[in-house]
Amino acid sequence: MLALPIxxxxxxxxxxxAxxxxxLREFYEDPAALEHVGTQTAWDRESMGRRLQGWADDHQQHGYGMATIELRGNRDVIGLLGLSPGEDGIPELSCMLIRAYWRSGYCREAAAAYLARAQHDPRFSAIRVRMESHNPARAHMERHVFFPHGFACTAEEPFPPSGRLMRYYSWTAPPTR
Incomplete structure (x- = not known):
């Protein structure tokens, strides 16, 4: 189990x-923020509520899932980061931040802590990230989050449901000593 809190x-x-x-309204009602997570549809209060419940359920069913990110000093909720069960059994890492908190190193800090915990769990021998190739945050995420934490770009190909060009990144847990 990937125990929270971290x-x-x-x-x-x-x-x-709940x-x-x-x-999180500043995230799910912000078209620019949603563009950076690669969605073409607007999220609303109801769909975000279902997502939050689903992510909480993932923790019960799988022992891991998305995590709410809070600032420790004032307990402000600033976004979400974590793993979701992948269709093929390989968990997928995602990060979604409210725009006011971009470029503050929060995603990098949260990813480092989450991956440090995950690397000791045998279920996470591999983790994937999937991002649209034209995503405006791609270069920043590669430079500051993916590559520094050991992800490698493994493919760039159309995503079957949408045909949109996607980049795939893989992380493999370091060998145990």
């Missing part, structure tokens, strides 16, 4: 709760 110098990662819905 704390870092500035952040607390915890299981999502009370995260209002604080």
């Amino acid at each position: 704390t870092t110098e500035r952040l607390l990662l915890r299981v999502p709760q 009370t995260d819905l209002d604080p």
Whole structure:
């Protein structure tokens, strides 16, 4: 089990709760933020509520899932980061931040802490990230999150459901000593 909470110098990662819905409004109602997570559809309060419940359920069913990111100092909810069960059994890492918190190193810090915990769990011998090739955040995420944490770009190909060009990144847990 990938136990939460996880704390870092500035952040607390915890299981999502229904009370995260209002604080995350600045994310799910922001078209620019949603463009950076690669969605073409607007999220609304109802769909975000279902997502939060699903992510909390993932923790119960799988022992891991997306985590709500809070600032430790004031407990402000700033986004989400974590693993979702992949269709082929390989978990997928995602990060979604409210735009006001972009470029502050929070995604990098949260990913480092989450991956440090995951590398000790035998279920996570591999982790994938999938991102649209034209995503405006791609270069930043590669430079500051993916590559520094050991992800390698493994493919660039059309995503079957949409035909959109996607980049795939893979992470493999370091060998145990």
